[in-house]
Structure formats: structure tokens, C-alpha cells
Amino acid sequence: MLVDAKIGADMTARNWWRQACVYQIYPRSFYDANGDGIGDLKGITAKVPYLAELGVDAVWLSPFYPSALKDGGYDVADYRDVDPRIGTLADFDEMMSAFKANGIKIIVDIVPNHSSDEHVWFQEALKSPKGSNARSRYIFRDGLGPDHSLPPTDWQSNFGGPAWEPVGDGQFYLHIFDTSQPDFNWEHPEVRADFLKTLRFWADRGVSGYRVDVAHGLAKDLEFPMSHKDQHALHLEKLHDGKANKIHPLWDRDEVLNIYKEWRKVFDEYDPPLTAVAEAWVASDRKRLYASSEGLGQSFAFDMLMCPFKRDDFKDKIDRSLADVRESGSSTTWVFSNHDVIRHATRYGLPQEIAPGDDTELLHYYPKFLLSGGKDPACDLALGLRRARAATLMMLALPGSAYIYQGEELGLPEVPDIPAASRQDPTFYRTSGREIGRDGCRVPLPWLASAPNFGFGPADGKDAHLPQPAWMGDYAVDAEEQRQGSTLGMYRKALKLRRELQTKEDMEWIVNEKEVLHFKREGGWEVIMNFEGEGVDVPEGAEVLVCSGAEGLGEGGEVPKNTAVWFRR
Known part of the structure; x- marks a missing residue:
């Protein structure tokens, strides 16, 4: 035991x-x-x-x-x-x-995915030559065009603008987010x-x-x-x-x-x-x-x-x-x-x-x-x-x-x-x-x-x-x-109830034709969430544990629209 x-x-x-x-x-x-x-x-x-x-x-x-x-x-x-x-x-x-x-x-x-451009590695990379180990920890590429002034691709940053930033020597570094966030090279x-x-x-x-x-x-x-x-x-x-x-x-x-x-x-x-x-x-x-x-x-x-x-x-x-x-x-x-x-x-x-x-x-x-x-x-x-x-x-x-x-x-x-x-x-x-x-x-x-x-x-x-x-x-x-x-x-x-009630990781949907989600959890507690439909009855004799509505349930113990309730019976 x-x-x-x-x-x-x-x-x-x-x-x-x-x-x-x-x-x-x-x-x-x-x-x-x-x-x-x-x-x-x-x-x-x-x-x-x-x-x-x-x-x-x-x-x-x-x-x-x-x-x-x-x-x-x-x-x-x-x-x-x-x-x-x-x-x-x-x-x-x-x-x-x-x-x-x-x-x-x-x-x-x-x-x-990326560091700050103030990270010691990136500062070392900026001071190091092309092809160096310091640069290879990040993603540096030569620019395109006769003077290497064009970015390697036309990819865009998630934060807007180009995803490549020039460093002044014909190379660019990749930053999928801000220019201050150079992407690491995870092959290194x-x-x-x-x-x-x-x-x-x-x-x-x-x-x-x-x-x-x-x-x-x-x-x-x-x-x-x-x-x-x-x-x-x-x-x-x-x-x-x-x-x-x-x-x-x-x-x-x-x-x-x-x-x-x-x-x-x-x-x-x-x-x-x-x-x-x-x-x-x-x-x-x-x-x-x-x-x-x-x-x-x-x-x-x-x-x-x-x-x-x-x-x-x-x-x-x-x-x-x-x-x-x-x-x-x-x-x-x-x-x-x-x-x-x-x-x-x-x-x-x-x-x-x-x-x-x-x-x-x-x-x-x-x-x-x-x-x-x-x-x-x-x-x-x-x-x-x-x-x-x-x-x-x-x-x-x-x-x-x-x-x-x-x-x-x-x-x-x-x-x-x-x-x-x-x-x-x-x-x-x-x-x-x-x-x-x-x-x-x-x-x-x-x-x-x-x-x-x-x-x-x-x-x-x-x-x-x-x-x-x-x-x-x-x-x-x-x-x-x-x-x-x-x-x-x-x-x-x-959250207090959740700690007491939540044990096994299973649930069972209960079919409801109304604008409702209704499911049952282990231990016999149930949840009804009413979206935009008419009021939904909580089963007779059920013990209401917590209700999302500040005023509680509606008339006759109904779950009003835009409301959720936990109960057990």
C-alpha cells in the first residue's frame, strides 16, 4: 500500500x-x-x-x-x-x-530563434570578417547585384519591412522579426x-x-x-x-x-x-x-x-x-x-x-x-x-x-x-x-x-x-x-474547484440541440455553456458549483445566453 x-x-x-x-x-x-x-x-x-x-x-x-x-x-x-x-x-x-x-x-x-543585436556573439560577428566562425553562428549572406547592395531575397519581416539588414561590407543578416533580433544559425x-x-x-x-x-x-x-x-x-x-x-x-x-x-x-x-x-x-x-x-x-x-x-x-x-x-x-x-x-x-x-x-x-x-x-x-x-x-x-x-x-x-x-x-x-x-x-x-x-x-x-x-x-x-x-x-x-x-474536481483526463459530450456546449467530466460534474440561444435548464436537483454570470442563473434556474455553469447531480 x-x-x-x-x-x-x-x-x-x-x-x-x-x-x-x-x-x-x-x-x-x-x-x-x-x-x-x-x-x-x-x-x-x-x-x-x-x-x-x-x-x-x-x-x-x-x-x-x-x-x-x-x-x-x-x-x-x-x-x-x-x-x-x-x-x-x-x-x-x-x-x-x-x-x-x-x-x-x-x-x-x-x-x-534569435538573440538581441547586443548579444556578445552578434557584436563579435559584426567585427569579424565574412566567412568567420563568429558570423556563422548567425545567418549572414552576401548581397545580390554587382555591388552586393541588394538583399539575398525579398523576404519580409514578421514585424514589417525587409527581413535582411545590411552590415556595410556587402553582407546582410537575417532577422525574421526586428532588426535588433538577428536569427541564430541552428546548424552551428x-x-x-x-x-x-x-x-x-x-x-x-x-x-x-x-x-x-x-x-x-x-x-x-x-x-x-x-x-x-x-x-x-x-x-x-x-x-x-x-x-x-x-x-x-x-x-x-x-x-x-x-x-x-x-x-x-x-x-x-x-x-x-x-x-x-x-x-x-x-x-x-x-x-x-x-x-x-x-x-x-x-x-x-x-x-x-x-x-x-x-x-x-x-x-x-x-x-x-x-x-x-x-x-x-x-x-x-x-x-x-x-x-x-x-x-x-x-x-x-x-x-x-x-x-x-x-x-x-x-x-x-x-x-x-x-x-x-x-x-x-x-x-x-x-x-x-x-x-x-x-x-x-x-x-x-x-x-x-x-x-x-x-x-x-x-x-x-x-x-x-x-x-x-x-x-x-x-x-x-x-x-x-x-x-x-x-x-x-x-x-x-x-x-x-x-x-x-x-x-x-x-x-x-x-x-x-x-x-x-x-x-x-x-x-x-x-x-x-x-x-x-x-x-x-x-x-x-x-480555480479552487478545479483543483478539487480535476483528476482524470477524460470528458464526454452530452448532445444538446440548442446553442449549447454540454459535457461531463470524471466524478460526475458537468458543464453547460450557452452561447446565443434561449435559456437552458440546469437539471432538476443539480448542485450549481460556479456560474460565469455575475448575477448567477436566470429565472427558474436557467443558464442565460453568453453564460457557463458547472454543476453536479
């Missing part, structure tokens, strides 16, 4: 990630302990009790490494240190101790070895795993004949038809999977093994390869994040994601918001139909809404929040792990009208304002409704690094804690 119990405990320790709730912290915007206007590690440590009360199992830290912050910290200058503006390694260790004391694990962001053994060293460095300091940025990048074929006109279309075709029936020179190449097999060997050196989740925007039939037990272990399920608030779309995406993990042996990672997309409390308040002529179907972009400063189309904030609460409550009941983004537990909407002079996202500058970028979901959190900077930092501290609009006070933590039926209260209740 004791042996069995130990085996069970060991398996739980090894597989903690399979049904964990992970809270994403964007460090610069979470809490500012020293008053310089930028969130920091001491600020995170100060809020560990808040996260413990919220009920999360783990925290994912977006980059906190030394950086010029030309892309919010995703331009990393040193992978094995802390940005002085955010803290020190001693602060990191103190934070780790606080999380460990509260039973919360830590996942850190790792950015392997020193690049591979250095990242293995980085994985061990943070694991030895106690982290439990990694979120892998641009996990489907890294491997590239520079000889691939492709114009920039085909570059984006080919990637979208792979995403939308659900099958990887074409090869892309930059994304989701088979060679990248061999890199992660090397990483897995490092992960398995630790007890319990490290875990990792891939940010991989890939076709459905490819996600399982990243989520393999021989690779990273999990891959984000962005499917619901990309689809409109409609029952059939949600069910299709849930079924597809669960089928993916059955093939990989992994578990699904559900997500609605993060540091790269419009907050879902705003998305769901906008029109849910595909705009005429819009072939991307990536509704979270909503370029017209952002470009108009949030005026066109108009956003119904009350409707958006109601739908967001319902979607999240339903998602938290699905088998698999759940990722929530800082501030969504407060119901925070997007901030679409940040002044141009205050914007920081490189996309805004590289497109001359034609694309607004992601600053609106990265505005610092409100903690105290009536305090300067809404309590983001000390009362006598500097203004937050991104401006906080006046309406943010309504969403402050102290205001939510006093409000009956608040979003924060719903999250806390749901």
Missing part, C-alpha cells in the same frame, strides 16, 4: 503539468517594487500571496533577461542573467523560494551547445520548465525559391487546411524536431523531468510532433484563441485539439489571451463575423479596431466581458492544462488608444503606424483603484512605462475584491 502511494505521488510529481493552471506574468507590467515605472522580480515576489490565493499551479515568466527592450524583452542580450532594471540573480533566487514555499512552480520563457554546434547550457543553468536554479518562443522557427532553408508574396500565404495555407502538405523555408521544418530531441535529453536529467510548451503556429497534424514525449512535451492549442465566439467553432476546435493530444500522448494547453493578442474580453465584444475580403480568419488581429483607437467597430465591453467569463469558465473545465494571462482574472479589456509617442512595439514603428502592435495588452496592472498608477508601484514612484487609462480603476484588484460577482471572485472560486 505504501509502495503504491509512493508510485502515485511520483507520477503526480512527474506529470504535474498535464492539468495545471499556469499564470503568465509579463514582468515589466506586473508590479513595480522600486518605483522606477517598470515591473520587477521583487514586485513579483511581493505578489506571490495574491497568486497563491488565486489558485494557480505554476507561473510562466516572460523574458526578464538583459535586453535593450526593443521587443519587450524578446531581444535577449544574455540568456543566463537578469536585466538590471528588473532585478538580479539573487532577486530571482528569492522569488523562487517564495513560489516554492507556496507550492507554485515556475516556467521561464526561452527565446531560441556552438549555438546548440550554448542553449543546452542555458537550459541547465535555470533548471539548476529550480525552474520546472520552459515556454519556447517561436518554437516552429530555428531551422531554415535559405536556398528555398520563394518570394515574399508567397511567404505569408504559404504559412497560412498550412495552418488553415490542417495539414502540412507543403514545406516552408522558415517555419515548421522537420529539422527543428531534432533540436528538441537534444533538449529532451537535458530535461530528463532532472527529477522530476523538466517540461516545456511550444509556441508553435503550425498545422493540426504537426502539433503532436512538438508535443511528443521525445520533444518538448506540450504545444499550445491556439485554436480557440483564433476562432469566433460561436458554439460550432468552439466544439470543432476542442475536438481537434483533444484528437491532437491523443496522438502525441500529451495534454492540451488551452489559452484565450497572452502578451501577443488582443485581450479576449475585448475580442468577444467585437463583431464575430469574418470581415469581407479578410482571408486570415485570425480574428484577434482586428486591425481596423486597433487603427481607429478602439472606435471602429465599436466594442460592447459588457458583452465582451460576459462572453469572456463564460468562455474561460468552460475552458477551465476541459481536460488538459490552462494558461491565463495576467489581468484577465480582473476582466481587463484591451487598451487600444495608447498615444503614438508612448508606444513601444517594434511592429508600430517598422510599419510606420500601419499596424498598431501589441502594447494594448501589455499595459501595467491596476492593483489599487484610488492610488497613483493604480498601485502598480509605490505612491511616490514614476509613472508606469505604458500609460494606464482612467477607467482601469474599475478593474483594480481591491475594487474587484469588494464587488459581489466580480471576475476575480469567479476565477478564484473556479
